[in-house]
Structures are given as structure tokens and as C-alpha cells.
Amino acid sequence: MWDYTEEVLDHYRNPRNVGKIDNADAIGEAGSLACGDALKIYLKIENGIVVDAKFQTFGCGSAVASSSMMTEMIIGKPIEEVRKLTNKDIADALGGLPPEKMHCSVMGHEALEDALKNYFNEEITLNDLNSETENKIVCTCFNVTEQQIIEAIKVNNLKTVEDVTNYTKAGGACGRCKGTIQQIINDYLNNEAKEKAEKPKLSSAQKILKINKVIENQIAPELQKDGGDIELVDIDDNKVYVKLHGRCSQCRNSVLTLKSFVEQTLRDAIDKDIEVINIEQ
């Protein structure tokens, strides 16, 4: 028996936004009947805002819960924000999924990405990788591409072949691609280490100034749009102490905001080891 969280139980028992939108502006699909899970998502987009989203899912409890939660997370959100959503955000909002079920959140995110691609009629690639990598199938049993594996490694900080299988299903059937997956992980980690070595190390004073600047110019304005705000309290090496104000402080998604938005923005801009800590009011 899986140890599902209350959120997962609630969403598979009472899935939100089930069905289709007849005149949808974007439709996305992921998975297949043969693979054992498939998802279709329908979006209604007006003035750059997702005004409605519906889904149909063939899959297990966590697949339905991931789909349902995802529609709740994107309805009412500007498309630019929706584009930033990751599978990790979906899993976090569900209070976590068992490791073997993480691929359900990945599938949800893939369907969303597919819908957005279809909406913009363009290729959205989060990495600067050429299309050859993007389309190269690594796992033929489950049709998983190299791009999907790299994306999962990046977003979820995966380290082992088993992790990759849990998150993408790749390598979960015949297992012949496990060597290739290991190679992809090694290449990714090597690249990451190289980039880290190349990045000039900031002095403490420079780092503090830069963190302050990113919070002021990039993070605070976004939170203010939603009626919230953020205050920088202290910085201790890579630990950044903040206080959330206004609507953010009461929002039940505040942990999500803090980790996936504030922390991720600082990590992308300055240092991937930065940890953001909320000081409760």
C-alpha cells in the first residue's frame, strides 16, 4: 500500500476540473495507453491568462491527483508564470509523492508543456539543447527522450539511475538503457561541476549586495502583484533569511512560493547552494 498524503487522497477521490473544454485554446497530451498512463489537458487562455483548465487521465491515483492539482495551480495564472511550473512544484503541492510515483508529476508537467507548445506553436526548450538531443529516444519501452531525462535530472536534482526511473519510467522495463542513463547523469553532473568551477566566486560583500538586488528587482515585484511582499532580514553565507508579508504570509502555498520561486530565482541568479529560510511572523 502506498503512503499517499491527504492531498493526494483528496485529489484522487474528488478530482477537480475533470473533462474537456470544447473550444480549448490549447490541448496537450502525454503518455499512452500502452505505457499504462496517459493524460490530456485542455486550456482556455484569455489575455495571457489561463482562465480555465480541464483534464482527462488514464492512470493511477497519483496520476489523477497530479493532473487535478496541476489544473488548480494554473487556473487564473498568467501564462508566463504557468510556463515556469515544474513537476516538482506539482509534487510539492501534493505534499510529496512516493519516489516510485514521481513520474506521475512529470507526466502532468509534460502534458502542460505540450499544451503550451501547441498554444505558442513553438518549441519550448528549457535547456539550450539542440533538437537532436530533444528527440533522441533513450528508453524505447516507455518512449522517453534524452531531453526529458535531462529535464528531470535538472529540476529534481537526481543523482542515480533509480531516481531517473522513478521520475521518468526510463529504464523501468527491459533495463537495456540503464547504461545510457548513467552516462547522461555523469555528463550532466560533469557539466554542472565545470560550470561551477568557471563561475567567478563572489566576495561576501558582493554576494550580499547581489542577493539584495535580486530580491528588490526581481522577486518583490512579482509577489507584490499578488498582494504580498518580502523582506530581507539577514544573510549568512548561503543562508538567506526572509519574512513574507501581506497575502503571502497567509497563503497556504507560501512554502511553495518560497522554495520554488524565491529560492529558485536566487539560485539561478547567484549560487545554486543558496537556501531561503522563512522567519515566521
Added chain:
Amino acid sequence: MNNKMIYLDNNATTKVDKKVVDEMMPYFEEEYANPSSMYDFSKKASKAIKESREMMKEFFNAKTSNEIIFTSCGSESANTAIRGLLETEKNKKHIITTKVEHPCVLNVFKYYEKQGYKVDYIGVNSNGELDLAELQEKVDKDTALVATMWANNETGVIFPVQKISEIVKSKNPETKLFVDAVQVAGKIDIDVQTANIDMLGVSGHKFHAPKGVGALYVKSGTLLNPLIIGGHQERGKRAGTENVPYIVGIAKAAELAKESLKYEATEIKRLRDKLETNIVKNICNAKLNTSISNRVPNTTNIGFEYIEGELILLHLSDIGICASSGSACTSGSLEPSHVLRAMGTPFTALHGSIRFSLSRFTTEEEIDYVIEKLPPIIEKLNNISPYQDEINALKNLKH
């Protein structure tokens, strides 16, 4: 959630019969002696083992009680038989089993395949019946062992072991036959002499004994090296102090099972048939994964097309119904049931297959409850499925 609990997963494990528990109890606190000891105090324990062995002899219709070895479970029975035999038979490097075995046999064969053995895995047809022609073709002078289940745990399909034995022995009288009888014990009659079987294993907890005890029949004259090496217990074929209360338990369970065989064949079968007939009749995308009559009377395996098994189980569990699924999602592996795949079950139904398995404790009221509660659950899940057109087509087809 409600308080009702309807247990229809008896091929996974069963409730221990109260009469079995009662029989076992004295051997924990009162008659706890080691049966091998020399004092009078151990007499009752050693007598209990002797009587239990006699009971298992009856249960299998073995020739003598010396042919019975007590083990800890079905997997140990299978491992002892297969590995114990191959240890004594080092010259022949060919072994045969089926594609639909339980992992405790299948993975042992895969292990020997890696060790350099030539292994043939015999297939089944879409009803789950073994391909006897293929078996006949594969047995040759190098075949040391054929291992087959008597009935399949997922579908309940019974394999004709007597016929299998005839085929094997006619091609090579030296080839030994191991039968995994875990899923027939307590459901149909076992007769190792009529069926001409060399070795046969069962597991107590599948027929209302506790978990942690099994039995293995080894025909007199069959050479077998012990899997567990140590003392002289079980005539040197399985070391370790006898688990007296559990051995008493499996014997009592065997006695009760033998008494209720007729009830299984008539009443349990009637309830199973009622369950599957009504489900298939009332639910547009339900179909039996195998419908042949030659199945153990307690098992049905039903495919619900275009919806996924774990989701069905979770919703059933929410209203107190316990069943199981061959879907990938329930096991933590990413592949659906190897049994249904070997049968070529179409992938539209493969991931949505549910097994219901009854026992002599199942009541008609419980079956009626499932018949009543299942259709609205499936209807709800059908509405979530992306394959609306396909489901509607099935709906029109049935009406």
C-alpha cells in the same frame, strides 16, 4: 470510509481459521519442547509433528509421511525442490518452466539461466492455458527438471498436471517434475500419486494457516540436497528446529481444507460465477481476462478497459473492498502483470485488470455488495478517462 471490510484477495493471503489457532495455542506456552530432545516432556511435541506429517501425507495423497518436508513458506518449498534437485543433477543442463510462474520459480530459473543453463519458458494461449505441444517439443534427454504451477495465482487457470507428467515422462523418464501447488491447496483435490508428480510445494497461509509455514512433497527415491544445511531435521533435507505450533497449524488447516473441498467446488464457485457474471453484464467496459471453466473455483480476473487498476483498487478500498490488480502501478515495478502479457491480453485492458479471490469465509451478502457498488465506481473512473469515444463505443455495443 465505512467500517465494512470485504476481503476478496484470498490468493494473496487468507484469514487464519479460528480452529487452526486453537490447535496451535498449546504449543507456545505449554508444549514448547524441542521435538528432538530425549526427555518425556518432548514427547507431545514430537508426536504432534508426526501426526501433522501424517495429515499432510493424506492431504497430498503421498505414499508415506517420509515424503513430507516442512518448510517456512511457498518460496522455500520451490527453492528447496528446484535448487536441491539441480545440485544433485550436475550433468544435465536443460530445465523447463512456464512464462506465467510465480516469481519464486521464475526468478530461480532466471538465476540458473545466468549460470549457463539452457532454459525454456513455455507459453500460454489467450485463455491462459499451457501450450502442451510446445512442452512436448522441448523435453529432451538433457532435461533435468520441468517446473510448473498447478493453477495460476492471477487467473486461477488450472494446468493439467497429470497430462503434463505423462508428456514429460514419455519424452524422458529421468526428467523430474516439480509442481507449485500453492494456488490449488484447499481449492481442488491434490493427488500426487495419480498425477505422478516428483515434487510439490504448498504454502500454509493460502489456505487459512498462518504465514511462515509451508510444506514440500518429495517422492521417495528423489535425490535432493538441502537448501538449509545444519541439523538432521526433516530427514536431513531441511535443517532447523521444527516450528512445532506452525506445523500443527498447517496440518489442521489442511484437514479443514480437505473437508471443505466440496463446498469450494459448489458454493464458492457459485458465488464467484455470480460475481463475474454480474460485473460483466452491468459494466460496459468489463470483460473476463479468461473465461474457461477449468479454473480454481475462487478466482476471477476481470479487465476494465481504458481505466487503470490501481485507481480502481483505491476506490474499492475506500468502501472497504480488498482486491488486487495486475497493473504496473500497484507493484512499484513499471510493467504490468507478466501473466496477462504472456496471455496477450490487449493493452486496453492490461492496466485495468482486477483479481477477486474468494474463500470459504466469503458470504453472499458480500458478493452482492460488490455487485452493487462496483458499477458506479467504474462509471466515475470512466468519466475521468481520456478515451471517452472508445468507452462510448463499448457502451453501445453492450446495449
